[in-house]
Amino acid sequence: MPTLLRPVLADVLLAILLTALTVATAIGQPAAVSPWALLLAVLSVAPVALRQIAPVLTMLLIIAAVGVASLFGYGDLPSGGIGLLVAMFSVATLRSRRVAAVMFAATVALLALVYLTERDDLVWSQIAQAALIIAGAWVLGEGTRRWARRTEKLAADAERAVSEERVRIARELHDILAHHMSVISLQAGLAEYVLEADQPTARKAIGTVADTGREAMLEMRRLLDVLRVDRDEEPDLRPQPGLEMLDELIARTRTAGPAVTVVVGGPARPLPPGPDLCAYRMVQESLTNVLKHAGPGGAQVALEYGPHTLTIRVTDDGPVVRGYTEGHGIRGMRERAALYGGVLTAGPRPAGGFAVSLRLPLDDR
Numbered sequence: 001m002p003t004l005l006r007p008v009l010a011d012v013l014l015a016i017l018l019t020a021l022t023v024a025t026a027i028g029q030p031a032a033v034s035p036w037a038l039l040l041a042v043l044s045v046a047p048v049a050l051r052q053i054a055p056v057l058t059m060l061l062i063i064a065a066v067g068v069a070s071l072f073g074y075g076d077l078p079s080g081g082i083g084l085l086v087a088m089f090s091v092a093t094l095r096s097r098r099v100a101a102v103m104f105a106a107t108v109a110l111l112a113l114v115y116l117t118e119r120d121d122l123v124w125s126q127i128a129q130a131a132l133i134i135a136g137a138w139v140l141g142e143g144t145r146r147w148a149r150r151t152e153k154l155a156a157d158a159e160r161a162v163s164e165e166r167v168r169i170a171r172e173l174h175d176i177l178a179h180h181m182s183v184i185s186l187q188a189g190l191a192e193y194v195l196e197a198d199q200p201t202a203r204k205a206i207g208t209v210a211d212t213g214r215e216a217m218l219e220m221r222r223l224l225d226v227l228r229v230d231r232d233e234e235p236d237l238r239p240q241p242g243l244e245m246l247d248e249l250i251a252r253t254r255t256a257g258p259a260v261t262v263v264v265g266g267p268a269r270p271l272p273p274g275p276d277l278c279a280y281r282m283v284q285e286s287l288t289n290v291l292k293h294a295g296p297g298g299a300q301v302a303l304e305y306g307p308h309t310l311t312i313r314v315t316d317d318g319p320v321v322r323g324y325t326e327g328h329g330i331r332g333m334r335e336r337a338a339l340y341g342g343v344l345t346a347g348p349r350p351a352g353g354f355a356v357s358l359r360l361p362l363d364d365r
Contacts, residue, residue: 007052015049018082034335040069051090059087059103063110070114081130085137092141093148100138107134171332174282180216182291184209186256208255215252241334242276243303248284250301251289258299259318260287266305275340275360279312282337282344285329287357293355294318310362315355321348334359 006117022041043065047058062083084107092100111130193207242251250260273278283301290299304311330346333356337344342360350356 003015008049011051012049014086015046018045018048022313036047036072037069038064038228042327043252044069044081047182048083051087052094055087055090055094056099056103058085059091059107062087067110067113081133084134085201086136089136089141089144091162092138093144099358100142104134104138107258111139149192160216173331173337175285182288183212183252183256184216187212192291204255208252212252240273240277241280242273243271245280247303248286249287253291255297256291258287258290261298261300262292263300263302264305268303268305271310271360271362271363275310275342276361278336278340278342279310279360282312282333282358283314284355285333289329289354289356290314293321297353298332306362308362310360312358312360313355314357315349316353318353320352323356324348330356335342 001189019042021043023038026038026041044062047061068086088100088103088107108127108131111134112127114126125316144313150181187205187208190203191209194205195202244260250262255261270276287299287301294316299314299316302311302313304313324347326346330344333346334344335358337358340360342358344356344358346356347354
């Protein structure tokens with residue numbers, strides 16, 4: 001059964017139940033009930049079947065039935081006003097507060113009319129009591145509407161969080177695979193090239209491939225542990241990489257060919273996990289691009305620790321870049337930097353090569 005039909009079917013069943021009880025109550029009264037009175041009694045509850053499709057129309061039909069029954073002197077309806085309560089609740093839940101206020105005022109006016117036509121001495125306390133009961137249905141419906149909106153907002157926030165997490169995981173996978181596979185590819189090519197002429201170099205390159213592959217698997221496992229549904233195994237709780245692992249990253253890049261130098265300015269200090277990972281991934285992605293595009297030229301990684309910011313600049317001495325188009329890696333670094341209030345710029349250098357600069361705010365509180 002379609003999901004949208006279930007609430008409507010429930011309303012139809014509720015209307016049938018209320019109608020059957022109303023008819024049974026009317027027939028069970030000592031005095032005979034006229035067909036018109038019975039019809040109006042049915043119309044005071046049967047429209048409940050349409051309460052979610054047309055709540056205002058439902059309430060107007062019930063108000064009309066109760067009003068006509070009062071004008072023709074049929075006395076109290078067997079339904080006891082349950083239809084009005086359900087209709088008021090439905091209008092408050094599904095329509096605006098202004099519409100609910102109008103329907104509430106119309107209902108209170110109807111109740112006053114009923115007391116005026118059925119009783120010689122008007123008792124205002126009875127009207128006030130009835131109005132409070134209707135107001136209770138209104139307040140309950142308003143609370144239900146607010147709860148439904150809050151639930152929808154929470155669901156939208158959860159969906160957005162899942163989407164953002166997917167993007168983050170995709171970015172992590174890109175950073176891990178792009179860097180390590182670039183190193184592996186270059187070292188494997190070097191080993192193949194010098195396998196017969198220079199076996200020590202080939203052996204060292206093959207060792208680098210093995211080490212890089214193991215590190216890639218380790219980082220992949222750490223990332224996939226977050227997604228693991230089966231919790232029988234203990235997850236890898238080792239911290240994500242950060243600038244403390246920068247020396248290893250530089251050493252691994254050097255083994256692939258480029259001469260990388262590191263310059264640190266200002267007193268180095270630890271960063272929070274998020275910005276620390278952001279800084280590491282920026283250097284990792286930049287050095288990956290050096291391996292891919294800069295050739296055998298040198299590269300420099302400069303870190304400047306300021307009072308309130310950390311600036312990282314990665315440059316290389318590659319050839320002049322023409323027709324530069326920003327790729328997914330640069331966009332991913334920029335998005336990651338924006339998460340922590342940072343700014344990333346990247347582009348070709350006029351004299352040749354490429355430069356990537358990241359400026360991260362440091363919160364020393």
